[in-house]
Amino acid sequence: MVILGIDPGFAIVGFGVLRSEPGRQGLVSCGAITTQAGLPLPTRLLQIENDMAQLFDTFHPDAMAIEELFFNNNVTTGIGVAQARGVILTAAERAGVPIYEYSPSEVKLAITGYGRAEKRQIMDMVKRLLNLKSVPKPDDAADAVAIALCHARSFSSRLQDPNAARPGSGRYAVRHPSK
Helix, strand or coil: CEEEEEECCCCEEEEEEEEEECCEEEEEEEEEEECCCCCCHHHHHHHHHHHHHHHHHHHCCCEEEEECCCCCCCHHHHHHHHHHHHHHHHHHHHHCCCEEEECHHHHHHHHHCCCCCCHHHHHHHHHHHCCCCCCCCCHHHHHHHHHHHHHHHHHHHHCCCCCCCCCCCCCCCCCCCCC
């Protein structure tokens, strides 16, 4: 199974691609989609959509795992991220890639065993679990790899059918194979 992890944003969208087999995951690729500050928001969103389509065409993921929207005080940034996240979800749906959503605490729990782990603990565990020499860069890519790894670990332990939506996942439609 190929899993595309996404850390949503509108300035930087982190992505991480994992190949997952029972009991073993490996990093295929990671990086970031960046949009130029100062460009109109619709232009930045279009770039994100086009770059997401390229990721789907390049890696042919079996699933996309994305972090649920979470922001503290900056509502303006939260709105921009929500708009970018909508574009990302739409691109996945258009590509026919099942969508799974995880809260930050679910990612932390799946990676470290503790839902309130600090960022450095998560990054250290990502490095260890994937047997990497260093933590993926930039930070947004490392976060996306953690989200993909969360799905790999959760998927193998909780879901029986790749077409099944995890309760509360925000999975918008369940696809049934054609007969």
